[in-house]
Amino acid sequence: MSLREQVAAASRRLAAEGLLIGTAGNVSAREGDRIAITGTGVVLAECVADDVTVVSPTGEVLEGTLVPTSELDLHLCVHAGSGSAAVVHTHAPYSTAAACVLVELPVLHYQQLLLGGEVRVAPYATFGTPELADGVLAALHGRQAALMANHGSVAVGATLAKAVENALLLEWLAALHHRATALGTPRLLTEQQQLDVITQALQTSYGTTQENPR
Ligand SMILES: [Zn+2]
Numbered sequence: 001m002s003l004r005e006q007v008a009a010a011s012r013r014l015a016a017e018g019l020l021i022g023t024a025g026n027v028s029a030r031e032g033d034r035i036a037i038t039g040t041g042v043v044l045a046e047c048v049a050d051d052v053t054v055v056s057p058t059g060e061v062l063e064g065t066l067v068p069t070s071e072l073d074l075h076l077c078v079h080a081g082s083g084s085a086a087v088v089h090t091h092a093p094y095s096t097a098a099a100c101v102l103v104e105l106p107v108l109h110y111q112q113l114l115l116g117g118e119v120r121v122a123p124y125a126t127f128g129t130p131e132l133a134d135g136v137l138a139a140l141h142g143r144q145a146a147l148m149a150n151h152g153s154v155a156v157g158a159t160l161a162k163a164v165e166n167a168l169l170l171e172w173l174a175a176l177h178h179r180a181t182a183l184g185t186p187r188l189l190t191e192q193q194q195l196d197v198i199t200q201a202l203q204t205s206y207g208t209t210q211e212n213p214r
Pocket residue numbers: 025071089090091127151152
């Protein structure tokens with residue numbers, strides 16, 4: 001599958017999961033000096049390869065007819081600064097709600113450690129601005145995801161599939177926080193509990209399939 005097709009398929013998957021709504025949100029993936037990114041105004045649930053434009057790391061169009069998303073600078077900045085292979089930006093319902101209220105998403109559940117711990121909320125700035133891109137890059141430091149104040153979420157990954165999974169995980173965690181908070185004051189995992197999870201995960205290869213020893 002071409003890189004453009006992969007980005008289109010990831011966009012359709014995220015739309016089907018309810019994370020990309022209408023034309024809101026964008027997806028990019030990098031292969032060497034080629035970054036495939038969704039075009040501006042594309043209905044993401046129906047995204048096809050022709051809706052994805054390939055640009056250089058500085059944003060020059062290399063392939064495709066559509067103008068790249070208005071968040072092109074955000075994607076280029078995160079690709080350059082984090083070295084990630086893929087970037088997913090959404091206005092997903094629970095993530096965006098959390099981004100309107102919280103200063104960080106605390107660790108209630110050990111699965112959040114897959115994102116690197118507390119998820120930071122980047123300061124609000126107008127969409128499409130370098131200020132927003134810089135704030136998001138800083139919030140992503142040592143993390144696989146960040147929230148964007150009063151705007152949405154960003155997830156990255158070593159592969160496009162990982163970035164998609166991280167965006168889905170962040171939305172699940174934001175929904176968990178919402179529901180837990182509705183019931184009362186959630187208990188947070190302590191630093192020691194988090195360290196124990198990491199130790200246990202390393203010892204048991206958590207999250208990977210394993211052959212049954214015979
Ligand atoms: Zn946005």
